[in-house]
Amino acid sequence: MSKMNLKTMKKTTKSNLITYAMVIVIFAVVQILVATGSMSSLMQGLLVPLCTYSIVAIGLNLCVGYLGELSLGHAGFMCVGAFSSAFFTRCMENSSMNPTLRFIIALLIGTAVAAFFGFLIGIPVLRLRGDYLAIVTLAFGEIIKNVINVLYVGKDENGLHFAINDSKSLNMSGTGEMIIDGAKGITGTPRQSTFLIGVILILVALFVVFNLVNSRSGRAIMAIRDNRIAAESVGINITKFKLMAFTISAAIAGAGGVLYAHNLSSLIAQPANFGYNMSIMILVFVVLGGMGNFRGSIIAAVVLTMLPEVLRGLRDYRMLIYAVVLIAMMLFNWAPAAITWRQTHSLKNLFAKKTKEVQ
Known part of the structure; x- marks a missing residue:
């Protein structure tokens, strides 16, 4: 291995360690401020949303900064992860399952479902490029949101009941309960998201993306971004690596959605939560923080989320x-x-x- 490659690897490792250290130091400072009563309740209420937006921004930066594809559908992946995890939690709420284990399984389910939708959507969508890709991913996000708004799901002793008309069409028994109530969404989800869990998920997301972009697959993804024709001419499987990056990006957004869902007692698929504005806001975090700069995405997400409240x-x-x-x-x-x-x-x-x- 050449001296130039060793120097580049050392520089990359140092930069990654600085990012990890930044997150850990911020967590320690916040814990001290909370323990001493120096942080207001308003700012404490923003801690989990700050982690949520940072996670989703990391996922989108992988797609925009390293894959080079403009996606406006990450609010949709966040929505899928949020509702699938909240649905599992509500279904298992009255069971004897340990709450911590239930949350971990909900996190895995939300991440996996978002990854599945990312893979499913990516197969036809990634054949497009530029503005066309952005428009189609934006349409996906709007479709997901509107489908959830007309979905009614209930549960009784006979199992789950589904309908798209109204809650009366479920034909449940008197002991049944609503889980997804159309435009009212899901209510009663246990608030299990904490700042500690959010920081752990940020570190896990950083670990995943850093290892990906510094691997052979990551170099292939960046080669596709820089010159698609040249990458294909040397035998790089364009479809495989684009799908890989897009699916991982969607999975990270889904994990952010799980954190978001379990921070609210009422989860509603409104435009303000998972619509076009949310996708644009996350894209702003990525662009301002620097495309391909995960540390910058975290800083931009924190600053721009806190600023309106300050x-x-x-x-x-x-x-x-x-x-x-x-x-x-x-x-x-x-x-x-x-x-x-x-x-x-x-x-x-x-x-x-x-x-x-x-x-």
Whole structure:
């Protein structure tokens, strides 16, 4: 192995460890603030959503940043993971199953169902590229949301009952209970999501994507992104690796949906929760944090989720300041002059400059 490859591997490993350390340090700081009573109840209520959006942003960044395909359907995968896991939890709520084990199984189910839908949708959709792919994935997200809104599921001693008309069409006995009640969604889901679980899922998601992008499969995925024709000419299976990246990306989004579902007592498939706006918001996290930069996606998700709540006291000026911050972050990340300034004023360059002056 050449010295250049070893140097690149060491640099990548160092960057990955910094990302892990950043997440762990933030968790420790938050725990200290909560324990000392220095964090408000409003900010404590945002901790799980911050983890949720960070996880989904990591998943979307794998699709957009490394695969190079624009997807607007990750809110749909998040919705699938949320409802499938909440459905399992509600069905097993009155059983003797341990709550922690039940949540772990619900997490696995939500992730697996989202991965299945990602694989199923990816087979026809990944033949498209660019704007066409974005439109089709957006349509998938809207279809999923609207299907759930007309779905009625109940449970009694005879088993599960399904209908798409109304709850009366279920024909349940008097002891039956509703699990999915159309547009009312699922209510009564145990709130088992915690900040600790969210941080663990972030670390697991980072571990999965870091190992993927630094593997042989990851290099094949990036080769497809850079030049599809050249990648195909050297024998890379385009369909296989695109489906792999898209499925893993959907699975991570589904895990974020499980965390989201178990943080709310009422789960509703509204446009504000799993619609077009949610997909765009997650895409904003990815773009502002830097495509292909998972650490940046986490930082952007945390900052942009907290900012509206921090500025809530400013009332009419809150969204104006939010928009200005978005523009400033975009310029700082992507403007050529800003990139040059960051490179010349990095800690490494400043330290080298001071050492040279001393000599």
